Amino acid sequence: MPKDVPVLDNILPVMTTIMNKSLASGVVPESMKTALVTPNLKKPSADPEIFQNYRPLSMKPFVYSVVKSGYFNLRNIALARRQLSKSATRSITQALVVSRLDYGNSLLYGITNQLMNKLQMLQNNAARLVAKTPKRAHITPVLRELHWLHVRARIDLKIWYLTFMALNEEAPLYLAELVHRYIPPRSLRSQNKYLLAEPSFHSTNFGGRAFSVMAPRLWNNLIAKQEAPIYPSSKTDLKK
Missing domain, CATH: 1.20.1050 (Glutathione S-transferase Yfyf (Class Pi); Chain A, domain 2)
Structure with missing residues (x-):
């Protein structure tokens, strides 16, 4: 890029186009949904072919x-x-x-x-x-x-709210696609409790932290605590 050309003049039209498309369609362009995650080695001299030599994902x-x-x-x-x-x-x-x-x-x-x-x-x-x-x-x-609310309860509330939005088609499509109503193979009392299907996972460290797993788990626990199968109708109901 020539030195005399401001960087803003080059990136502003591109960013404006992306934002306008996102606002118009309500979703992020497909080209922006791909992320590149590069793991880091514990030591620079470690063998990259050995899985245990990489740093674990951490918040x-x-x-x-x-x-x-x-x-x-x-x-x-x-x-x-x-x-x-x-x-x-x-x-x-x-x-x-x-x-x-x-x-x-x-x-x-x-x-x-x-x-x-x-x-x-x-x-x-x-x-x-x-x-x-x-x-x-x-x-x-x-x-x-x-x-x-305590920090842990605030986290649970945020996940409940995202799940509530996904079930009401108010969340982004990539979240709505991850939660599904539980449909029992035969007629059961649980079919009217607004339960969600809980998928199985393999990774014991991070698999349970995926939205597709933690959202149905927390939602079902919330429904199980209610005396009657009442579907929350607002964010305020989730706090109760």
Whole structure:
């Protein structure tokens, strides 16, 4: 590319075309649905032909990034806490910290307890800052007062909501194609409970974290907890 040609002038028409097609059709162009994933070796000198020499897939960098930025914002909010009301502090904390816990959190399903505890600790400290709660005070009543679900429950809620959208044809097609109603081979009482078919999987580490597996599993558990086979009609019903 010539040096005197701005990069923006070259990529802007292409990006504009992609965005317009996406907005017009409601789906991402097929050419943009292909991703190239390159595994990394544990050591540069390791033999690439041996599977055990590759690093396992991990959400640790993503979690550490969320925690790092969250505490950075909490420290800045704490500096001005005396001049802020509780309502203002809550709004700022939700915008700068809690929103980061919700961003892409459906990908965090099935992470280790160690990583989950780091995210939960961040939310606990955010709640203590808003409510001015002592460090050793029990945090659950504070979270309940703020109407903040625990991090693990927020992840489950996001997956329930995506599943609900997929069943109502309001989610992207690539998600809607992954969930299917359970149809028993013969007439059973479970056929009226809005259950989803749970596919089998082979990988014990990551297979259960696929949307096609975790979505039906969590949805069926949600339906099983209800006394009557009531189909959730809104996102508010999923929180109950």
